Amino acid sequence: MHVRENIKTLLPYVPGKPIEELERELGLKEIIKLASNENPLGASPKGLEAAKKALTGIHLYPDGSGYHLTGAIAERHGVARPQVVLGNGSNEVIEIAARTFLAPGDEAIYSRHAFIVYPLICKAIGATGIEVPPLPDLGHDLEGIAAAVTSKTRFIFLANPNNPTGTMFPQSAWKKFLGRVPADIPILVDEAYAEYVTDPDYPDPWKDLAAGRNLIITRTFSKIFGLAGLRIGYAVSTPEISDLMNRVRPPFNANTVAQAAALAALSDEDFVRRSREVNVRGLRYLRAHLEKLGLKVTPSWGNFILAGLGRPAGSVYEALLRKGVIARPVGVYDLPNHLRITVGTQEEIETLVKALSAVLGTGA
Ligand code: PMP
16 A cells, blocks of 8 residues: 555644543543633533534534525624635634645745644645744744745745744734735634734734735634534635635535534623633733743733743643643643643632642652
8 A cells, every 4th residue: 555655754633631531541530621722611501502402403414505604704704605614623624725725845834833733734735834933932923934935835824822832923013924925825814712812912814804815714613612522613715715615625514513503602792701701810810820830931812821841841741630630741842841721710720720839849
């Protein structure tokens, strides 16, 4: 059997450890998972209700066009329905976008420490991923990314805020960047954590998309809407790009239950507001307490925070596991001395801080 070299050497995406697995391994109860940037308040109640109702229809194929959901998303963002592309999580629309534009040998650019799916998908396609060093705060260096453009560049990935660093690039850097990058290169702006951002400097690529720029903006229902297990996300792009992406999109990729839940969750403003408030308070608490423990904290605009331990994170991660707390080691992101911690409920993050304090105190 002939297996392509780029597939043979592809490393699989490693998800956060599931709670059940840790329960089985260590016989622990009351485990806290702060490893996958999930919503600690659970699912949007409106979304959950709609999901239950939609179960009666699962003997039928989903609406392949996602009529109601794409309509609601289009209305929310002030775009036309055909500009919306649904995905099995935003992960899938990111992959669809990349596969729409990249062929083996093409170059795609992203930042070092950017969301790991960008290098993974480039490798799977056989495209050359060009990794640009980050700014000193670990954020995307948009000037560096613009300078890395060559005649072979066919795609640029940006995450704002980025995972796992939590960093945000501001409107001023974004505007300069757009001025420097040739307009025919599609730029994907991954806004998985956008709803958490309260900073007035957060860029507005939606205006640039409306002005006709070749952008693909991706969003998800996995984070602030609390629907990670249903797998539903979307991209909004120009009519031309969305049409191309819809040709690449697998049939029925957004399932019935997910479409119904997402539609209801989209208008669950109360839940979104509460989730944002819990996150703002949690981020502040975590940052202050992690700094008190002597850790180097990267300011975050997401629902998680990156903590630099100043030494390899493996033993600290393991010791936390034994105390029933799952954090996320980020060695695969070239950050072997860091842990990423999701903002849980106040109770959960207090438990994490206590556990971490004990672990660091014992020199684990
Ligand atoms: N983009 C970023 C930056 C993320 O952190 C994630 C989730 N880990 C995703 C996209 C994909 O999320 P989903 O497929 O659940 O929408």
